[in-house]
Ligand SMILES: O=P(O)(O)OC[C@H]1O[C@](O)(CO)[C@@H](O)[C@@H]1O
């Protein structure tokens with residue numbers, strides 16, 4: 001057995017409900033409200049108005065008990081509620097893994113997308129139930145709800161990958177994703193917020 005800093009946990013069975021985004025047994029549950037997404041939406045005035053108007057929940061992350069520790073493969077289900085800020089779809093903060101390693105997302109319910117950016121090239125993967133989106137090492141990633149119902153996905157990632165949110169604040173994600181005509185999102189090149 002390699003000398004892990006945290007002893008590996010015991011084998012376990014985890015059940016989940018892709019329609020509600022819950023896991024059993026359950027680990028930490030994280031709620032991100034509009035105020036947690038400071039500096040991310042293009043229209044700062046519209047974002048401030050949404051924060052003042054009840055500071056709604058934008059997404060929740062329900063994790064299994066598998067810890068974020070070296071050698072483990074933690075899982076979480078993220079539920080992004082539908083909506084926009086001045087037309088820009090609800091989204092996760094987005095992050096880089098400071099310890100560059102891959103990650104997989106599996107679409108569970110609703111429709112959305114996975115926006116990836118390596119600092120030069122933005123990429124988009126349409127996500128829906130049954131779709132696996134693969135995030136290679138070195139690609140920042142953000143999820144977007146492009147529909148009118150909650151978008152849910154399961155994430156599985158190396159426990160020592162880490163989360164660097166500052167990278168996305170500094171570099172953006174290459175594109176912004178807006179409600180377009182019909183079901184097709186509209187993409188605009190990222191420009192830094194004022
Ligand atoms: O960490 P963010 O960018 O807020 O996005 C949340 C999602 O990403 C993860 O951090 C995994 O990459 C999960 O916790 C969750 O699936």
Ligand SMILES: [Fe+2]
Pocket residue numbers: 095096097103141157
């Ligand atoms: Fe990640």
